[in-house]
Amino acid sequence: MFLSRTRPRLLSAAITTLAMIAVVAVSGSPAAHAATVSSSELSSGWALRSATGLADSGATISQVGYSTAGWNPVSLPSTVLAGLVANNVYTNIYAGTNLQSVPDLTGQDWWYRGQFAAAATSPGQVYWLRFKGISYRAQIWLNGQQLDANAVGTFVAHEYNVTSVINPGATNAIAIRITPPRHGCNDLSVCTVDWNPEAPDMNAGVWGRTFVDTTGPVAVRDPYTKTILPLPAINSADLTVYTDVINATSAPVSTTVTATISKAGFPTTTVSQVVSLAANERREIVFDPAGYPALHMSNPALWWPYQFGSPELYQLSVAASVAGAASDSKAINFGIRQFTDYRTAVQGTTFAGYKVNGQPILFRGGGYVWDMLQRWNTKTNKAHVDYVKSMGLNTIRLEGTLGNEEIYDLADAAGVMVMPGFVCCSAWENDSGWSAEQEQVAQASLNTQMRALRAHASPFMWNYGSDQPPNAVHLAAYKSVATGLHWQNPTLDNVATWSNANAGMKMDGPYKWEPPVLWWDTSRQGSAFGTTGEEGTEAPPPLESLAKFLTPAQQWPVGGTAWNYHVGRGGSVFDNTGVYTTGLNRRYGTTTSAADYSKKSEVMNYENTRAFFEAWSARQHTQTFGSIWWMQNNAWPALHWNLYDYYFKPGGGFYGTKKATEPVHIAYDYSGKNVFVVNSTLVARNGLTATVSVHNVPDLSQKYTTSVAVNATANAGTQVLTLPSITGLSPTYFIRLQLKDSGGTTISNNLYWYSTTADALGNKKNWYSTSIKTYANLTGLNSLPSNSAVTTAASRTVAAGQETVAITVTNTSATNIAFFLRPEVTAGNGGNEVLPVTYTDNYISLWPGESTTITAVYQSTDLGGQQPFLRLRGYNVPTASTPVP
Missing domain, CATH: 2.60.40.10 (Immunoglobulins)
Structure with missing residues (x-):
């Protein structure tokens, strides 16, 4: 650290060097009196402005009573851009291409200033000032005295003993001069790589929580x-x-x-x-x-x-x-628990597997990202964890999105595992030319983040690197930090075998859309074998969400400037949905409007994520050990890589995942035509019956059926039968799988739509995709007769601000399927779906005469004062809306 001459000496040079925790000494002997022990978050009363054109020094700005007239009032935590957006300096920046109108905010420093009342003193009382996250570099003053001339490191906590500087029982003033990180991910800071445009301020500011604490000696x-x-x-x-x-x-x-x-x-x-x-x-x-x-x-x-x-x-x-x-x-x-790891060779590569309390566990999850402006609150954090659990996933991967500690608390309580580590494709991995300061910041960042994570039950490992491992010197330093902190979980050097044969995880794509057969065909890169650190595809959100950030002219035709701006980083291979759109048009029929595109994409997203998680689950603990879908969610409204969209509207990818990860599930193998029963619990399920039937489209005539007895081994997938060649099939047909217990209760009900012209893959084309030679013909779905004979009934209970709606849907038609039905609770008649929301099931299909009941749960406040309505629509079912009593 670089210290000013007026700064009091450090309490512990060793801790400061390693953990970047600066502590100012205080004179005096301890007294035998109970000091006030307290912690107050300094969240309100702050102001923000550019340092450009402001001649006053930090010593002056941090004086009590200094005027911030003309500054932007902000609440902490807040990045620079988040504060400016909150003050309407820049508006509606996530819509269309509006973000491009925000200038580069990194070429200047920024001042944060706040005042707070300190607790009255008592004998032996000590005052502490703590910053959980400042990005990237800061000069910090309190009451006219500089505490730190160079508090550096986005992921480094900074703490100061300010007893000799504080005004006990009176008003105190803080001034913080922020120097932003550099663009291009050239500092050891937040990096969003290629999944969205860089934030114009590179997330500069006081992004973590700030506290003033009092203790005894x-x-x-x-x-x-x-x-x-x-x-x-x-x-x-x-x-x-x-x-x-x-x-x-x-x-x-x-x-x-x-x-x-x-x-x-x-x-x-x-x-x-x-x-x-x-x-x-x-x-x-x-x-x-x-x-x-x-x-x-x-x-x-x-x-x-x-x-x-x-x-x-x-x-x-x-x-x-x-x-x-x-x-x-x-x-x-x-939590009292123990995670251990092991290695298994599959196809000539050793892969990492994990056990919890001695039981092997297949980790299944997605890559979490925070809002592009790093804005979150308890409701948002809870929604993310609730959605992970609702989808049946058990893991949240944090690739560099470290420090949102409430996520860790919520994951602990929910029984969801956390997979943390540093980010790829940035200064974090380009470490061969690190300066001495960067080496210090890197180790201090790991120290801070491991200290925050180590006490939690949910983290099951740590990744020192993502696509590539750190160099040998830096890796040794990282491991020394972990040892010194008594890190109790396994670690990996990185998660990509292409750069490190001993990584234990692969990262061989795809990152663009592929047909479901790829996940099952284990001769292909990216298929379900071993352990994967990430892979995923495009995922345009439902039309209702598209309308929140794209105008009708920007929604259709797809592929325009605004559309592509929301796909991935401009200039990268991910700045368009060309591969996805081609697959959609070729398989489901040429789309004719934004509504038609969204309708068909929801079906394709469901089909794809379901197959992905089924393939990874079917051979768990023998050939597969864990998988991360890239990504769990989006940092802003996006059309690429998510299981649910920025607005928390669950779509086809969400419900395809939810179907695949049922506790006990029956699944179809697109490559081998096998049927598997997957039991993801620790309890065996015996005496089950699996039934398979194949039906033509659109008349539902049955062309094949069989039933077999099944004993579903605990924590395993079991192959139960193989479909034979079937003659007389229509070009598009249905495969219906049902699993029932000995009493006839349905355990799993799963409907597939496929084609006599199967999807066929070409040769591996590049690191992010495999070429497609032939597309399945699923256009028969468009010939399903319109079915207006679907009825609904709903009842609602309200308790402690939470509403639960039981929804019964019945297909009263004697001949027609009700395909891909979407019941939604909306805020008012014709309003948007109430969000966030969880359903026990959705995107359901009902055979003639069938009925099912699902449950929706949401907060009353999210109705916005409107009456709840039940909206029902489906692929071949017209939209209807009825009030929820």
Whole structure:
């Protein structure tokens, strides 16, 4: 770090060098009085402006009473662009090509200024100022005194002991001068690579939460419980508690550190030790079972991913006291669980697999990204985790989108795993020419982010690199950081075998649309074998969402300037949907309007994601070990790479995924014509019956049927039959799969549409796609008779601001299928679907005379004061809307 001459000395040079945590020393001896222990987030009362044209120094701007007339009022956290958008300096920037009208905001510095009231002082009280995320470089002043001349690193936390600078019980002023990251991902900052345009400010600003804390002379930091099980047994656990304590004074101090582990309904465990700290010392304190037998726990409640069990959480509370007086305390939740990894060779390459509590688990997930302006709140974070769980996925991959700690908390509670790591294709991977400062920032970034992640139950591994591994020197430094932090989960050097044969994961595409057969044909790159760090395809959102960011003229014909602007990074191979649109037109019939394009794309998105996750699930733990769909969601309204769109409207990709990942599921193999039953739970399901029938389109005449008995092994896929060659089929036909238990209850119901002209792949063309030689003929779907004989009934319950709607849909036609039905709860008659929303099922198809009931759940406030209506539409069913009582 570069320090100004007026800055007080650092508390701990070693910690500062490694973790970039700057701490200002304070004089005085501890007193035997209970200090105020508090933490206040500094979110309101801030102002933002460009540093250009402002001659005042930070020493002046950080004086109480300094006028910010003409500045932009902002609430923190906020990037520069987010603050300007909130003040309508730039408006509607996600629509069309409006983002292009925002100038480059990185060629100037930016001032943030805020005032806050500090708590009144008490004997021995210490004040701390903490920043969870500043990008990229900052000069920080408090009450006219510079705290830091170069707080650098987007993913580095910065903390200061400001006791000698604070105005206790009075108003205080902070000034922060921000220097933005460089464009082109040339700094160790946020990089969105090629999935959307770069933010004009490169996400500069105070993007993380900011706090002022008060403690006594000894502060507690980063408590963490590491859990070890006696695998394969899981009837006990050894817990090791780590915590840092800081002597914030310039004199030696003796402190009692107490750790308490508790959970309702279970015995409480308390351990403590007396520690002598030198002046200004920061030290890690350890409680382990060897020294504290109470930390050997019998019959603990384990944390499980939700499909395997309950995600049970304990609480760890760590307190420090001095001379009997409370000095500081921290409490966190943690899970008792253990992730381990193993390697298996498939097709000549060794791939990584993972176990939780001794049970192999197929990780299935998507790549999460935050909003392009890094705006989020609890509702948004919760919706993401709820949607992952609703889709039946168990993993969220974070490729460089690190630091949204509420996501970790929500994933812990939901039983969803987290796969964190650094981003590709940027300064993070172009590390051969790093400066000394960049090396420091990289290690400090890992230190900060691992400290935030290590205590959580949900992370099951860490990726040091994405497409490519760090060089040997930097990788060794990273691993040293992880060892020093007692990281308890597996790690990978990177997740792409093309750059590192021992990576353990492959990343061989595709990234553009391919027909479902590719996922199943294991002779092809990108198919379902081994472990994949990412792959995915284009995914235009439903028309209702398109209309929110594209005008009618921009929606149709597809492929115009505004359309392509929302596909991928301009100038990249992902700046158009040409491959996708060709496949749509060739397979489903030439589209004639935006509505027709959206209608057919929803069906194709469903078909594609369903096949992807089915193929990865069918041979789990023998040939497949984990897969990430690229991407889970979008940073802005986009037409490429998502399972649900920016507005949280679940579409075909969402429901295709949801169908494929049912707890017990029956699936069709497009390549081998096999039928699999996949049991993704830890409980075997015996006495099942699988029935397959094949029907012509449009008359539904049956051309083939068979039934077989099935015992579905726990946590495995089982091949149950192979479809023979069938004569007399129409060019487009249906394959109907049903799985029932011994009592006749349907466990899984799955309908496929395919063709006597099968999709055929050409040779591998490039790193992002495989050429397509022949397209399936699915145009027979367009000849399905219109079916207006579908009825609906709905009932609603409201509790604690949440509404639950039971929707019964019945196909009363005696002859016609109701294909690809979409029930939606809308805000008012003809309004948009209420969002976010979860349904137990959707995009359903009903045979003549069939009925089904699904459930929708949403928040009352998301109706916007409108009455809920039930809208029903389908591929061959006209739109109808009725009020929900």
